[in-house]
Amino acid sequence: MIKKYLLAPGPTMVPEEVLLEMAKPIIHHRTSEFSNIFANVREKLKPVFGTKNDCLLLSGSGTAAMEAAVVNCFSSGDKVIVVNAGKFGKRWVEICKSYGLEVVSIDLEWGRSVKPEQVEAALIANPDAKGVFIQASETSTTAYHPIKEIGNLIKLFDSKLFIVDGITSVGVVETKMDEWGIDILVTGSQKAFMLPPGLSIIALSDKAWSFVEKSNLPKYYLSLKKERKSQSDNTTAYTPAVSLIIGLNKVLDTMMNEGLENVYGRHELCALATREAVKALGFELLAKDIPSNAATGFYLPENIDGGKFVKFLREKMGVTFAGGQDHLKGKIVRISHLGYHDIFDTLTAISALELGLKYFGYNFEVGVGVKAAEEVIFKYKVSKL
Amino acid sequence: MIKKYLLAPGPTMVPEEVLLEMAKPIIHHRTSEFSNIFANVREKLKPVFGTKNDCLLLSGSGTAAMEAAVVNCFSSGDKVIVVNAGKFGKRWVEICKSYGLEVVSIDLEWGRSVKPEQVEAALIANPDAKGVFIQASETSTTAYHPIKEIGNLIKLFDSKLFIVDGITSVGVVETKMDEWGIDILVTGSQKAFMLPPGLSIIALSDKAWSFVEKSNLPKYYLSLKKERKSQSDNTTAYTPAVSLIIGLNKVLDTMMNEGLENVYGRHELCALATREAVKALGFELLAKDIPSNAATGFYLPENIDGGKFVKFLREKMGVTFAGGQDHLKGKIVRISHLGYHDIFDTLTAISALELGLKYFGYNFEVGVGVKAAEEVIFKYKVSKL
Numbered sequence: 001m002i003k004k005y006l007l008a009p010g011p012t013m014v015p016e017e018v019l020l021e022m023a024k025p026i027i028h029h030r031t032s033e034f035s036n037i038f039a040n041v042r043e044k045l046k047p048v049f050g051t052k053n054d055c056l057l058l059s060g061s062g063t064a065a066m067e068a069a070v071v072n073c074f075s076s077g078d079k080v081i082v083v084n085a086g087k088f089g090k091r092w093v094e095i096c097k098s099y100g101l102e103v104v105s106i107d108l109e110w111g112r113s114v115k116p117e118q119v120e121a122a123l124i125a126n127p128d129a130k131g132v133f134i135q136a137s138e139t140s141t142t143a144y145h146p147i148k149e150i151g152n153l154i155k156l157f158d159s160k161l162f163i164v165d166g167i168t169s170v171g172v173v174e175t176k177m178d179e180w181g182i183d184i185l186v187t188g189s190q191k192a193f194m195l196p197p198g199l200s201i202i203a204l205s206d207k208a209w210s211f212v213e214k215s216n217l218p219k220y221y222l223s224l225k226k227e228r229k230s231q232s233d234n235t236t237a238y239t240p241a242v243s244l245i246i247g248l249n250k251v252l253d254t255m256m257n258e259g260l261e262n263v264y265g266r267h268e269l270c271a272l273a274t275r276e277a278v279k280a281l282g283f284e285l286l287a288k289d290i291p292s293n294a295a296t297g298f299y300l301p302e303n304i305d306g307g308k309f310v311k312f313l314r315e316k317m318g319v320t321f322a323g324g325q326d327h328l329k330g331k332i333v334r335i336s337h338l339g340y341h342d343i344f345d346t347l348t349a350i351s352a353l354e355l356g357l358k359y360f361g362y363n364f365e366v367g368v369g370v371k372a373a374e375e376v377i378f379k380y381k382v383s384k385l
Numbered sequence: 386m387i388k389k390y391l392l393a394p395g396p397t398m399v400p401e402e403v404l405l406e407m408a409k410p411i412i413h414h415r416t417s418e419f420s421n422i423f424a425n426v427r428e429k430l431k432p433v434f435g436t437k438n439d440c441l442l443l444s445g446s447g448t449a450a451m452e453a454a455v456v457n458c459f460s461s462g463d464k465v466i467v468v469n470a471g472k473f474g475k476r477w478v479e480i481c482k483s484y485g486l487e488v489v490s491i492d493l494e495w496g497r498s499v500k501p502e503q504v505e506a507a508l509i510a511n512p513d514a515k516g517v518f519i520q521a522s523e524t525s526t527t528a529y530h531p532i533k534e535i536g537n538l539i540k541l542f543d544s545k546l547f548i549v550d551g552i553t554s555v556g557v558v559e560t561k562m563d564e565w566g567i568d569i570l571v572t573g574s575q576k577a578f579m580l581p582p583g584l585s586i587i588a589l590s591d592k593a594w595s596f597v598e599k600s601n602l603p604k605y606y607l608s609l610k611k612e613r614k615s616q617s618d619n620t621t622a623y624t625p626a627v628s629l630i631i632g633l634n635k636v637l638d639t640m641m642n643e644g645l646e647n648v649y650g651r652h653e654l655c656a657l658a659t660r661e662a663v664k665a666l667g668f669e670l671l672a673k674d675i676p677s678n679a680a681t682g683f684y685l686p687e688n689i690d691g692g693k694f695v696k697f698l699r700e701k702m703g704v705t706f707a708g709g710q711d712h713l714k715g716k717i718v719r720i721s722h723l724g725y726h727d728i729f730d731t732l733t734a735i736s737a738l739e740l741g742l743k744y745f746g747y748n749f750e751v752g753v754g755v756k757a758a759e760e761v762i763f764k765y766k767v768s769k770l
Binding site: 374 | 386387388390401408639643647648651697701702703704725727729730732733736737739740741743744750751752753755756759760762763767768770
């Protein structure tokens with residue numbers, strides 16, 4: 001018997017009560033019953049996005065919403081700046097290039113967070129750039145970029161949009177779209193929203209909507225103008241992912257019930273405990289500047305093959321971590337703190353990590369990781385109960 | 386958000402796939418569809434009981450099956466020997482006395498396992514005794530009694546039955562009913578069979594069935610003769626707990642799939658890891674002679690109120706342990722290893738125990754319990770993967 005622990009940065013575990021909600025008989029989407037749920041979801045998303053504007057739901061994973069951001073707000077030949085600090089930064093580059101945009105890429109070593117000054121320099125060097133694309137949390141490197149500070153910079157330019165991939169940050173850390181000057185914010189269902197994949201959410205500022213009017217890129221399924229019209233009437237342009245939206249309604253209730261501050265605090269605590277455990281075990285964090293609270297990546301010793309390590313834990317011990325992507329493949333491990341994840345998931349992650357390390361011959365004192373994690377958890381949570 | 390971890394010795398956690406099986410639309414019990422499932426369950430139970438005889442299913446919890454053992458095989462005024470070493474030994478005494486049996490009680494300090502010589506002495510002192518009642522695993526003290534050895538003793542007496550409460554031993558440790566001379570073996574659904582409570586199972590040897598013919602105690606719902614007749618035809622005398630039986634069918638498949646040896650080994654491993662952790666934390670095990678692999682009980686320091694401790698872990702941290710019963714109330718904690726429980730449940734249990742101990746001011750080095758548990762788990766499991 002192997003119990004399964006899904007501790008990779010998405011898809012994440014789904015709460016039992018949400019699974020049960022989604023397992024109820026399917027309802028039709030062109031009904032007042034669905035429209036009521038849909039209206040509720042749209043309202044409840046706003047505080048999580050930190051916006052007064054519409055949060056539009058798309059049936060598609062996070063990449064669909066990223067593409068929607070590009071094709072709805074830009075035109076062929078537009079110059080844009082992309083912070084490229086990992087696999088998902090690279091995805092912004094690829095999407096933009098696919099549609100004929102001219103990309104000025106701020107290339108960073110994987111694991112680094114961009115400095116606001118670097119963005120400022122790019123803006124100064126490229127006065128004709130129409131927007132800045134970034135990840136809030138770059139899932140491939142588990143680094144966080146200083147979104148608030150960069151947003152405050154870009155706010156000063158009427159002619160530029162600030163487009164943020166919040167796929168592993170919305171619902172993980174406080175995100176104040178309106179206040180921070182984020183013009184487009186996208187996220188997906190399978191991360192902090194603890195749902196199965198298949199649903200993404202996108203919100204646009206008034207400035208971004210003004211760009212929509214000028215965009216000449218081809219689009220049909222991802223047309224946000226059409227979605228905004230339909231969704232304002234609490235329906236969707238095309239068939240929506242009904243059960244995921246019903247699940248999201250339940251998830252948002254549980255998040256509101258827990259309190260957004262507590263949701264963010266829980267992610268922060270599990271992330272901090274994991275970072276301290278990983279350091280106590282003698283490893284170097286992948287995120288050099290600002291580690292993300294969505295997941296923690298670290299380098300394995302050179303004599304351990306990360307691919308084999310992750311496979312062993314998944315297949316033999318039931319614990320799914322993520323390995324590295326692209327040039328980090330086989331070199332790192334990433335442990336998620338996302339969504340339906342509590343302190344005992346973190347402690348399970350660290351115990352599993354220790355057992356795996358011992359199996360792979362790493363020389364360390366068994367228990368030091370868990371001890372470090374328990375001390376963080378005691379200090380910031382249990383002692384305050 | 387508080388995730389729930391049910392780590393008390395029953396009810397135990399139910400596997401998701403079993404919950405889903407039981408959530409399917411209910412079927413009628415007087416159908417060939419149900420009879421087929423019922424026939425399968427009856428066959429699959431036999432290796433777990435270690436018997437070639439019928440395993441009868443009763444809709445009622447374990448105590449119902451205990452009562453069935455008494456009322457079907459004995460008569461008013463019969464003398465019986467009861468090994469009374471905890472709350473459930475006391476239950477045998479109470480049931481027997483309720484029906485006018487004369488009880489010779491072998492009273493033991495809670496936490497002790499009976500010695501075969503003590504049973505032998507009682508048999509010699511009471512040649513007219515008709516049976517010996519015992520728990521295999523006394524859940525209230527987490528002690529195991531040497532069933533095999535006692536069975537071999539009683540085998541020598543044609544005129545006596547050996548009645549074993551296997552509620553927290555069947556499915557936990559190897560139990561060879563026929564080979565060990567057990568005449569009546571009972572168990573419940575909510576322990577090693579990882580189901581919700583409400584179903585119990587009882588098997589009788591040929592010798593026990595011959596006692597049934599002579600019993601004069603009143604019975605109706607618990608009449609085993611009537612049940613045997615119905616269940617031989619793959620139906621039940623009264624309405625059965627349909628969904629629990631369907632769940633049991635699924636559970637038995639998963640147990641066979643895992644392999645009974647592996648099921649027993651898993652319980653043994655989690656129990657051993659917990660015992661080592663508890664000892665490393667400086668505590669004394671409640672079970673003095675033979676600790677049960679179903680659960681581990683230990684004494685808390687005198688200045689920690691066990692009731693408050695268990696309540697804190699359950700309500701504030703989501704982790705349900707059991708406290709003590711009767712005179713041990715407030716003094717001990719019992720951690721289960723039963724059923725749908727794996728190494729990470731054990732490690733969660735130990736982490737939660739450590740965090741709780743620190744909260745309650747116990748002076749120890751955080752992490753020593755988990756370290757001890759991890760070392761056991763590595764030695765006996767992970768290193769062999």
